[in-house]
Amino acid sequence: MSFNNIYDISGxxxxxxxxxxxxxxxxxxxADTAASSEAEAYHALKPVFAAMYQQSNDATDDSNGVSASVKMLGIVESDRAVEQRYEPNNPLANGDGYVFYSNVNSLEEMAxxxxxxxxxxxxxxxxxxxxxxxQSILRLGQS
Known part of the structure; x- marks a missing residue:
């Protein structure tokens, strides 16, 4: 594996x-945003990643024909239920007096x-x- 591949993978x-x-x-x-309906409430976002391996047939490639990287496949909304609180005096309360809060778990997010x-x-x-x-390889070449 060449140094360039290591830089690409780490990058x-x-x-x-x-x-x-x-x-x-x-x-x-x-995390603490409120909404008047479940559909309007903020849903936590989660990125989805995949390890990508690529085969190279390039004769000038000194990485034995394999390179790897991390690819972002997309961002999905959490399917955890939003929190519903009975707050009839809240201006965002629906007809039944409920306010809907995001499904973000702050403790999980911090971890x-x-x-x-x-x-x-x-x-x-x-x-x-x-x-x-x-740098060590370059110093060896100078001596």
């Missing part, structure tokens, strides 16, 4: 974690944020180590 992993952090930020920002941050940091460390390896 795609970092992009995936940034998208994950973006959806978490959106979810946390809307997911910590996981995404650590994954991002791991990719940064991989890039740092590859850079250090390349």
């Amino acid at each position: 795609s992993a970092m992009n995936a974690q940034v998208m994950r952090l973006d959806t978490i930020a959106s979810n946390l920002a809307n 997911d944020m910590m996981s995404a941050s650590r994954s991002y940091q791991t990719s940064v460390e991989v890039l740092g180590r590859v850079n250090s390896m390349q």
